[in-house]
Amino acid sequence: MATELKSSKYRCPHCAAADFAVTTTQWRCTGCDHTFGCAAGIPRLFVEDRLGSQDRRLRDTFYDGLFGRLYQVTMPAIVMPVRPLAISWPYWIAYGVTLVLILGLAAGLITTLVAGVFVTAALLFAALGLILWLLSRQSWLLHLMWVAIPAWLSLARKPWVPSESFTAVHERVLAPLRDAGRRLQILDVSTGSCNSLYRHGWMSLDADYTAIDLSETMLKQGSDLMSAAGVPVDLVLGDAMELPFQDNSFDVVLSYGAVNGLTDPARAIAEMARVARPGGTLLFLDEQMYDAATPMERAYFMKVLSSHNVIHHCPVETFPATLTDVRVSQVYQFYYICTARKAG
Missing domain, CATH: 3.40.50.150 (Vaccinia Virus protein VP39)
Structure with a gap:
């Protein structure tokens, strides 16, 4: 059973009318008769074809992707170099383990190539390539691997106080x-x-x-x-x-x-x-x-x-x-x- 929502704060993205017939699964604009679906009862009050290319890309590949699903973990990782060690240390441990693994695989690959153990080298190359590929899926994460420590050291050497906090x-x-x-x-x-x-x-x-x-x-x-x-x-x-x-x-x-x-x-x-x-x-x-x-x-x-x-x-x-x-x-x-x- 639809309920009428009139003179509300909302307006239709199509025609700017303010009257909707509302159910738990859809909102129908009574001005232009356009229907907007709902996700878990939340209305989708936008027109997909009018979204900006950057906004659509970030939604589809970033926030609706693995980054968004693991947001409580991934967002603190981005700001790891600028946060106090007292709250960022778990991320530094994860970063250290990942960095050691990458460097270890790279060193093992070079050693096995020099020794002529090509089967082992191929396996190490595949493992290293897989890790780097996974990191490159979010380019910021790949860059974080090389810039995190130098950036943290640079920030730590000169405290900064804002004029207004x-x-x-x-x-x-x-x-x-x-x-x-x-x-x-x-x-x-x-x-x-x-x-x-x-x-x-x-x-x-x-x-x-x-x-x-x-x-x-x-x-x-x-x-x-x-x-x-x-x-x-x-x-x-x-x-x-x-x-x-x-x-x-x-x-x-x-x-x-x-x-x-x-x-x-x-x-x-x-x-x-x-x-x-x-x-x-x-x-x-x-x-x-x-x-x-x-x-x-x-x-x-x-x-x-x-x-x-x-x-x-x-x-x-x-x-x-x-x-x-x-x-x-x-x-x-x-x-x-x-x-x-x-x-x-």
């Missing part, structure tokens, strides 16, 4: 929101596993939460996280460059680690601004080099940390005129947070 930026934004005196509407764009939405202070607000992502694999992890925490959230499968929400719907629009990797970052930011209410807040985090980076740190940044991005800085030069009070804070050596307010 990650925590301070969030507190600057959160403090006035706690005193809003009304229930807020918060949207997290490209939410992934909902980890950032849940862990960076947003749960301290009196708010309703909406989270959107293009990857079913990641969004199902987000559903599990928020369900286990007992936090109600409206989950949507959708396109960050064509958000299926009405204008002026949210008090806060967030995005962590996504903008720089989208097909068209400027369009995505314009969409975030469109769905924000006048006076609303935008906050997003992504990769950006700090000024004092060494050549080895830049190699790690480009080959591993930022390898999937189309830009490598905060694209303030493309912001729509509706965004004011723009502040870009370099909160870590390789990450910025941008905050802005929608005029109105």
